[in-house]
Amino acid sequence: MKKFGxxxxxxxxxxxxxxxxGPMIGLAISIAILYIVFKQFVKxxxxxxxxxxxxxxxxxxxxxxxxxxxxLGIAAAYVLYLVYKKWNKSKTAVIVEEKDPFANFExxxxxxxxN
Structure with missing residues (x-):
């Protein structure tokens, strides 16, 4: 059921x-132009x-x-990235033996x- 979601x-x-x-490409181009214009303005x-x-x-x-x-497109790309990460995540069980931090040392x- 989780995979379906x-x-x-x-x-x-x-x-x-x-x-x-389309708007994502337009935004990238307009921001690049804005960056170039700012650099030229300062120079x-x-x-x-x-x-x-x-x-x-x-x-x-x-x-x-x-x-x-x-x-919205950038947010959708991020959601796709998260879905990809969750899809390939394997279930691993974490075994906690004891709460004492020195038990493992001993x-x-x-x-x-x-040895």
Whole structure:
């Protein structure tokens, strides 16, 4: 039953990821343009060029803001990653012998004395 739930969550996340692939690409491109514009804005000394780079940066920022649904795609990709990790996780039993932290030390010390 757990595998069915993981399969269902992974399927829904895959559909959401594929439907938001376009906005994700648009967001990546607009953020890259915004980064380049910021670097050029900082490098230039001319006031007229700073105004020009500022206008271009404002347009890139508006393009980034219009691609906000890409955040759903990023979240869906993360859910797919979690489903993949849980799917391949094997069940291992952890055996706790005693609460005394020195019990294991005593056992190892006795084994060392034997050798």
């Amino acid at each position: 993981l399969l269902l969550a992974g399927g829904i996340a895959a559909i959401v990821l594929l439907s938001n692939l 230039t000394d001319s006031t007229l060029m700073k105004i020009g780079w500022g206008i271009i940066g404002l347009m890139a920022l508006m393009a980034s803001a219009s691609n906000i649904p890409a955040i 056992k190892q010390w006795a084994e060392l004395k034997k």
